[in-house]
Amino acid sequence: MISTIRRTYNAAFSEEKYQEFLDSIHQDWPNQLEFRLAETPVFVPASLREKLVTACESFIDTITAPDFKAKTEASIPSDQRVPNENEHTHFLAIDFAVCRDQNGELAPQLIELQGFPSLFAFQGYLPEKFKEHFSIPDSLIWNFGGYDFEAYITKLKDLILDGEDPAHCVLLEIFPEKQKTRVDFAVTEKLLGIRSVCFTKIQKEGRTLYYDRDGVKTPIRRMYNRLIFDDLLHYPDMPVSYQLTDDVDVTWVGHPNWFFRISKYILPLLNSPYVPQARYVSDFQGQFPENLDDYVLKPLFSFAGMGVNLHPTAELLTALHDPEHYILQKKVKYEPVIEAPDGGVKCEIRMLYVWPDQAKRPELLTSLSRLSRGEMIGVRFNQNFTWVGGTACFFEP
Numbered sequence: 150m151i152s153t154i155r156r157t158y159n160a161a162f163s164e165e166k167y168q169e170f171l172d173s174i175h176q177d178w179p180n181q182l183e184f185r186l187a188e189t190p191v192f193v194p195a196s197l198r199e200k201l202v203t204a205c206e207s208f209i210d211t212i213t214a215p216d217f218k219a220k221t222e223a224s225i226p227s228d229q230r231v232p233n234e235n236e237h238t239h240f241l242a243i244d245f246a247v248c249r250d251q252n253g254e255l256a257p258q259l260i261e262l263q264g265f266p267s268l269f270a271f272q273g274y275l276p277e278k279f280k281e282h283f284s285i286p287d288s289l290i291w292n293f294g295g296y297d298f299e300a301y302i303t304k305l306k307d308l309i310l311d312g313e314d315p316a317h318c319v320l321l322e323i324f325p326e327k328q329k330t331r332v333d334f335a336v337t338e339k340l341l342g343i344r345s346v347c348f349t350k351i352q353k354e355g356r357t358l359y360y361d362r363d364g365v366k367t368p369i370r371r372m373y374n375r376l377i378f379d380d381l382l383h384y385p386d387m388p389v390s391y392q393l394t395d396d397v398d399v400t401w402v403g404h405p406n407w408f409f410r411i412s413k414y415i416l417p418l419l420n421s422p423y424v425p426q427a428r429y430v431s432d433f434q435g436q437f438p439e440n441l442d443d444y445v446l447k448p449l450f451s452f453a454g455m456g457v458n459l460h461p462t463a464e465l466l467t468a469l470h471d472p473e474h475y476i477l478q479k480k481v482k483y484e485p486v487i488e489a490p491d492g493g494v495k496c497e498i499r500m501l502y503v504w505p506d507q508a509k510r511p512e513l514l515t516s517l518s519r520l521s522r523g524e525m526i527g528v529r530f531n532q533n534f535t536w537v538g539g540t541a542c543f544f545e546p
Contacts, residue, residue, distance in 0.1 A: 151192040170282040181332040185538030191518040195545040197255045204423035221410040229378045231405040232396040238264035238407035241502035246481045258481040259424045264411030270336040272517045273301045276541040289543035292515040302340050315342030318371040323348045323380045353391040356398040374403040413449045425479040430472035444477045489536035495521045516542045
């Protein structure tokens, strides 16, 4: 998007360099990288960066308002409410489509937001790997605190470990070895010392949780949560010692309730030029817009684009048995702003925040991007294209 840098990058690009870049990552993390990485990072101009930050901070004003918890109580399903919720989320991931406004200028449009961690460890590693293999101007930044790589990792350690022995902190997932994001688990373990542990491997005795660490029964004191209830629903008969809804003596880093509170559920609560119109399906009371082709139907609590319908019909909306758990959101037009050698590519930028316990507001830490030529953004929807996939952003300061 910064045209001079884009032209220089593309002129120097070669398939051989890209393959060396991928080979280096596979060498660092054998059999861990399952999703496609794009051939290029995203170069974000200062004007777009400022709009992204302005939009995010306006959403944070809503999230930090005194009545936010009261407004989002109904977002948590009664059978999925986890005890010992903390005062605020530890993480924010805010996704924007890169579009053009009525003046033809680049502008973000909110797609969704989550009170849930993303690929924080991998997105510290990835921009440094781009810098090793491609010529990235030193003037551009990939994080927002002026951190070098080591200071960035220290920031994550301070939040996730908070002084705890890494042996007593685990990254919680269901079958982590099968997850597409497992490369981030591997980077997290190497850099923070905490292991990914399958939900099925946790043992509960009284209010204490344990896991096996190299043959030693080890108590868990902090849980870096990467597990969502949706995934557990696929295994209804799975024998387990512990249920997420149990009252246990553990400190959550990313409490599960915040996955529900800060989600597509709050899109209708946000009022900003950077937010496309969104309403709960139940609010329409059967009187749907005539121009449904201009809307997208989204389940409130899905993940990674699952369940999204780009072509809703009145019949489909009427048939929903729980319309209060869906939103209709006005479609946005992604601008193909990334200049690939064979044409334009669409872009989505995810702004990644951390929120330490005692801080009044979240801190913008870094970002990630996804490039797409398909109808939907996301690596699972772009399997047969080039210059698409996950990548890093470099921002003009």
